[in-house]
Amino acid sequence: MSPDREPAVTVEHLTKRYGSLAAVDDISFQVRPGEVFAFLGPNGAGKTTTVEIIETIRAPTSGTVRVLGLDVTTSRRHIVPRIGVLPQGFSSFDRLTVRETIQYYARLFARPDVDADGLIALVNLADKSHEQFKTLSGGLKQRLGVAIALVNDPEIVFLDEPTTGLDPQARRDVWQVLLDLKKKGKTVFLTTHYMEEAELLADTVAIISKGRIIAMGSPNELIDRNANYLILTLKTTDDRLFALLQRMDFEPAHDSHRNITVRVKGPDDIQTILAAMKEAGASPLGLDVRKPNLEAVFLKLTGEALRD
Numbered sequence: 001m002s003p004d005r006e007p008a009v010t011v012e013h014l015t016k017r018y019g020s021l022a023a024v025d026d027i028s029f030q031v032r033p034g035e036v037f038a039f040l041g042p043n044g045a046g047k048t049t050t051v052e053i054i055e056t057i058r059a060p061t062s063g064t065v066r067v068l069g070l071d072v073t074t075s076r077r078h079i080v081p082r083i084g085v086l087p088q089g090f091s092s093f094d095r096l097t098v099r100e101t102i103q104y105y106a107r108l109f110a111r112p113d114v115d116a117d118g119l120i121a122l123v124n125l126a127d128k129s130h131e132q133f134k135t136l137s138g139g140l141k142q143r144l145g146v147a148i149a150l151v152n153d154p155e156i157v158f159l160d161e162p163t164t165g166l167d168p169q170a171r172r173d174v175w176q177v178l179l180d181l182k183k184k185g186k187t188v189f190l191t192t193h194y195m196e197e198a199e200l201l202a203d204t205v206a207i208i209s210k211g212r213i214i215a216m217g218s219p220n221e222l223i224d225r226n227a228n229y230l231i232l233t234l235k236t237t238d239d240r241l242f243a244l245l246q247r248m249d250f251e252p253a254h255d256s257h258r259n260i261t262v263r264v265k266g267p268d269d270i271q272t273i274l275a276a277m278k279e280a281g282a283s284p285l286g287l288d289v290r291k292p293n294l295e296a297v298f299l300k301l302t303g304e305a306l307r308d
Contacts, residue, residue, distance in 0.1 A: 006069050008033045008156050008187040009054055014063035016049050023049045025211035026063070031204070033155075036178065036188040038202035040195075042302060046211040047191055048160075054189070055085055055158055068155060081109075084154035088161040090145030094134035098125050098144055101133055102151065109152040119147040122184075123177050139170025146177050156187040164193060175201060195295035205294065209302045219294050226300055227292040232270055234260040235286040244280055245273065 009031035016024040024046040031037040041047035052058040053065055056076040065072045067079045092101050099116055106114040120129050123143040128136065136144065142162055149157050159178070163171040171194070178201055181188055192198055198205050199219045206216040215222055233255065234241060245252040245262055250273070252262045264270055270289060277283065 005033055007031060007066075008035075008068060009037075009189065010064070010066040011050070011054070012064045014050065014053065014065055015061045016046070016053060016058065017061045022211050024053075024060075027208070027211070027213045029206055029213060029216060031156075031187060031189060033187050034182070034185050035203040036182055036190060036201050038198040038205045039189065039191045039208065040198060040205060040298060041208035045208045045302075047208050050208065051158060051160065051189070051191060055083065056080060081152055082155050084149035084152060084157045086142075086145045086149040086157070086159045086162055088164065090142065090148070092133045092141075092144070092148070095132055097130050097132055098136075099129045101144060102147055105148045105151045111152055114151055114153075119150055122150070122180060123147045124173065137170065139166045139173055142166065142170070142174050143177055146174070146181075150181075150186075154186070156189060157181060158189045160191050161193060162190070163197060171197070195293060195298060199294045207298060207301055214301050215297070222297050223291060223294060226297045229263045229265060229292065230270070230289055231292055232262050232264050232273065233288040233290075234262075234284040235288075236260060236282075236284040238282045238284070240280065240282045241277065241284065244276060244282060248273070248276060 007030040011030070012028050014024055014027050015022060027050065039047055039051065049058065053060050053072065054067060056067075056072045056079055059073060068082055070079050072079060093104070096104060098120060102114065102116045102119055106112060106116070120126055123146050125140065125143055125147070128140060133141065133144070146159070146162065149159070162178070163174050166174065175197065178188055178190070190198070190201065202219060204216065205219055205222060206213050207222075208214070215226065217225070236259070242252050242260055245260070250262045250264070252260050255261050262273075264273070
């Protein structure tokens with residue numbers, strides 16, 4: 001972030017209590033302008049509460065939250081026109097067309113001059129502009145929801161689980177829309193259950209668990225800091241390989257395709273394994289080496305997997 005640009009969002013020592021329960025417990029972070037910021041956490045971690053405070057929907061118990069330099073507790077009427085929100089499970093009026101839906105929300109936001117065609121093009125719905133909402137697939141409805149969140153030309157767009165329940169192709173279509181938003185200079189605050197989504201889209205990922213932020217950084221930084229190993233996958237039908245790796249003090253496992261997977265520290269371990277396999281006359285049909293993904297980091301840090 002350049003020195004002359006203030007953060008899009010600043011959260012300092014934020015706490016939200018419900019009686020004796022600290023739903024959010026003294027968290028601090030910043031969101032840079034123009035970045036995609038992914039907020040990850042299991043159910044009940046405090047993720048939704050935090051986001052709703054930033055969106056001015058809930059009041060904090062203590063701490064400071066500023067959006068575009070404005071305090072959420074005193075400047076709500078100045079913040080709301082400058083942000084866009086796509087809630088989880090977006091829905092609209094069944095019989096309105098795509099174009100009519102955008103025009104309706106434009107009137108709600110007092111933006112009669114909205115470029116409906118531009119928004120429709122941005123979310124790749126030009127060929128659906130005259131179709132009724134009820135006829136759209138789940139993916140198309142979500143893309144329309146993103147367009148609605150942009151009706152007031154917001155500086156920050158909050159997207160709550162924008163691809164939950166979508167098939168893989170529809171999910172990727174929404175991803176492309178989000179990448180296009182970034183290209184247009186929008187700040188995107190994303191909550192998601194999909195690790196692949198965060199890993200692909202996010203510049204910064206924050207992981208919250210039990211009301212506290214336990215890790216934050218780029219996806220690669222989080223992986224390098226918390227999962228500094230490689231995963232070697234051996235495609236084989238030779239049962240001797242599994243026992244061989246065990247004798248070498250590795251901890252092999254079978255994946256869902258009955259391939260053998262094993263954690264290694266680096267290339268030296270891989271060379272040692274391949275040499276031992278050659279000496280034993282046990283050759284794999286193929287092998288693959290890759291870094292662990294963000295899901296492995298999340299599981300290590302929180303002790304649980306995100307649920308769809």
